[in-house]
Each structure stands twice: as C-alpha cells, then as structure tokens.
Amino acid sequence: MSSAPRSDSVGRGDTVEQRVRTRLQAHLDVSVTAFEPLLGGHSGLTYRVRTTGGDFVVKAVPGGQQAIGRHDMLRQARIMSALAHTAVPVPSIVATDDVEPAWFAMEFVAGEALEPVLDDPAVEPGLAAARMLRAAEILPRLHAIDPRTVPGVQAPLTPDAELARWARTLGAVPPDLVAGGNRLLELLGRTTPEPITPTLVHGDYRLGNIISAGVEPVALIDWEIWSAGDPRVELGWFLVFADGGNFPGVGREVSGLPSAQELVDRYVGGGTALTDMTWFDALGRLKMAAIMGHNLRRHREGRHYDPDQEKLPATINRLIETGTALLAG
Numbered sequence: 001m002s003s004a005p006r007s008d009s010v011g012r013g014d015t016v017e018q019r020v021r022t023r024l025q026a027h028l029d030v031s032v033t034a035f036e037p038l039l040g041g042h043s044g045l046t047y048r049v050r051t052t053g054g055d056f057v058v059k060a061v062p063g064g065q066q067a068i069g070r071h072d073m074l075r076q077a078r079i080m081s082a083l084a085h086t087a088v089p090v091p092s093i094v095a096t097d098d099v100e101p102a103w104f105a106m107e108f109v110a111g112e113a114l115e116p117v118l119d120d121p122a123v124e125p126g127l128a129a130a131r132m133l134r135a136a137e138i139l140p141r142l143h144a145i146d147p148r149t150v151p152g153v154q155a156p157l158t159p160d161a162e163l164a165r166w167a168r169t170l171g172a173v174p175p176d177l178v179a180g181g182n183r184l185l186e187l188l189g190r191t192t193p194e195p196i197t198p199t200l201v202h203g204d205y206r207l208g209n210i211i212s213a214g215v216e217p218v219a220l221i222d223w224e225i226w227s228a229g230d231p232r233v234e235l236g237w238f239l240v241f242a243d244g245g246n247f248p249g250v251g252r253e254v255s256g257l258p259s260a261q262e263l264v265d266r267y268v269g270g271g272t273a274l275t276d277m278t279w280f281d282a283l284g285r286l287k288m289a290a291i292m293g294h295n296l297r298r299h300r301e302g303r304h305y306d307p308d309q310e311k312l313p314a315t316i317n318r319l320i321e322t323g324t325a326l327l328a329g
Contacts, residue, residue, distance in 0.1 A: 016060045016103055020049060023095050024105065028053060044071055048108065056094060060103035070224040075152065077104035079226050082150050087141040091219050109219040115208035117244035117251045125256045130215045131207055132242060133258055136266040138217050139235065143199040147228035156198035156228035159279075163188055166287050173293035177313070180320040181293075184286050187327040193232075193276035201229040206241045235267060236280030240288050246322065249314040278326050285323035289316045 014022075021032045030053035038046040038057070044065075047058040065071045080090045091106040114121070116128035123131070147153045157165065163185075170181050202209070203225035211219040239260045240246055244253040258266070264277050292312045299309035 016045070016058070016101065017047075019097055019099070020047075020058055020095075020103065020105065023097060024049070024051060024056070027095060030054075044073055049105065055108035056105045057091070057108050058103055058105045061101035063101055065101070072224075073102050073104055074098060076223040076226075077106075078152060079150065079223050080106065083145075086145060088145070089138070089217055089219050091221065109211050109221075111211040111213040111218050113208055113211045113221065115206060115241060116254045116257070117241055117247055119208060122252065123254070125254050127215065128207075128254050129256045129258055131210075131212050131217075132263065133266050134212075134215050135205075135207060135210055135217060136235075136238070136258075136263045137269065139205060139231075139238070139267055140269065142202060142205075142220070143231040143234070145200040147198060147200045150200060150228075153200075153228050156195075156230070157233075158195040159193050159230055159233070159283075160195075162230070162233055163192060163283065166283070166290050169294060170286065170290040173290065173297050177296055178289055178293040178316060178320065180317070180324060181286070181289060184282065184289075184320050184324045184327070187324060188279065188283060188286065191276075191279060191327070193279055195230055196232070196275075198228045199231045200226070201231060201234045202226055203229075203234070205234050205238050208241075230280075232274055232277060232280040233283065235264065235274070236277065236282075236284035237287065238284075239263060239281050240284040240319075246285070246288075246319055247315045248318055249311045250308075251315070282323040282326045285319040285326075289319040289323070292316050292319075 017035045020035070024030050024032060030051040032049055032051050034050035036048045036050070038048050045060045045062055047060070049056045049058050059073050059076065061071050061073050074096055077093050077096050081093045083090045084092060091109050093104055093106050095105040097103050114123050116123040116132070147156065167185055170178055170185065175181070202220060202223065204222060209220065209222045210217045211221060242257050242260060242263055244251045260281055264274060268274060293316055296309045296312050298304045299306050
C-alpha cells in the first residue's frame, strides 16, 4: 500500500513518532500502542511499532543527517516496493513520508535474522547449514531481475571498478592495521575477471539480513546498498560468512556449514557454471578486511569509540591471509 500525500498538519517540527502515529491512523485506521527503538542497525533509526492492527517496522533518517547513501530511507522503500510482486521475499511497504527526516513503515515479519558464525544466540548447526543452502538457492531469484526495470538504478560496477573501489577503502586504513592487504590487492589486480551481464544485487546478502521462518527465507531486509552489479561479487561476499574460521576473536566455528563450492553449486542449481569464483571469494575477504580496518581506525582515532573494535585485528589478518592463499596457490 502506498502512502497518500502528506497532510499539511504533519510538519518539520513534529517528531518521527508523532508523524508515524498520524499517518498510520489516517491511512490504515490503526492506533499506535507502542513505539520501541530496535538497536543494532547502522543505517538509520529503526523502530518496532505496535498498533491495534498489528506490528510494523519503521526506518527513519537520523535527525541532522542527509538522506543520502545508507541514510536514504526512501530509496530502500522504493526497491522493496519494486520487488513486492516478484519471487524475492521482501516486507510490504505500508507508508512513506518524504518530510525531513524521511521515514517509511513496512510490515513486521516474524522470524530470525541471525548470522550463525557471528550473532547471538547461536543457531543450531544443522539449521544454520540448511538456512545457508536455502539462501544460496533463493539468491538467483534476485539476480534474475533486470536492473534496468528498477527505478533509480545507477550504472553497474565492473569487477575492475569494484576492485578499485575497495582499493581506495583499504588505502585509507593505516597499513599496520591491514598488514598484507597490498599483496592481496596485487594478486587480485593480476587476474581481474571480465564482467558478465549485470543483475540486481542486494549488496549485503547474508543470513544476518534474511529473516527466516525455520529454514525458509521469508524476508530479505536492509536494502541500504542495493545496486546493479556483477552477481559474482554478491555471491563472493556471501561465501565469507560460511566459515567461522574467518572471524577469530569475534566469531565462532559452526560445524557442518556448507563449503564454498557447495554453496556455489546450490546457487547454480544445475545451470551454467560461474567462472572465476575463487577470485570473487578472495575479493569478499578483502572487502571485509577493509571494512573492519576502517572501523578499527575510526575507533582508535576517537571518531566512534567502541572497545569491541579492538577484537578485530586477528580477523583482519585471517581474512587477508586466506584471501591471499586462494590466489597464490
């Protein structure tokens, strides 16, 4: 359901909570009974809104932030609306509001969105393996969508452009925090694959962003960085989370998780084989190392104090070491 034009009574001085209450009352004929912050996100403010007509989730631009990049809430709402009648499981958008700070409301989907090797509570190993395999089977539904049919999509990045983007991110991190990173960059640069037909990509496809009911994915969430791109970049990122050994000090080993090859095979499902997946697996490790190095740098510079970032060096080293081993063998 799309929202109607905003009422003149909803102005910039109203809080997001007040505006949500007014909008849902006017357009869904429900009353808000609770407005509860949900913690853990990094791309805006998230709330669980309980109403007389069921529960919803609201995502809002933080006050004082510009609605760009990860904070562009309405861009997230647009992609989920565009996917509403496809085979990709997404929450239904029930209301949007473009008054600053912008927000949107979507249906609350029951289930679990847990990364088995990183999140608490721990997921039973058999269930974790089954969810991972099922997620690999579902991903082609997203990649089957021609990105040119999606409003607001930008030109896709080639593997060369992806590598250049992450080289810049890594280059902004002090070298001692990402030891060996330049060697991995060199190896990736030697054998950069040719691009294939771009698809629609989520950008952060993993179990932590998939609400599952039992084994079955029922909602793919957190669409902050969706784009057109090489589907192998997305799959390579997904593979990083299939091995708890990639995250010493911050993650856990989970017995019986599928191997990278098993996940790729499940993704392909008997169709055309994907080329150069070892390269994209290594790229995924470089990306994670660069992100973690950036976060650790911000903590040490006092820009975002978080003592847990001091647990990251072992994981950064492991990701770079294993990514290098994939290409140097």
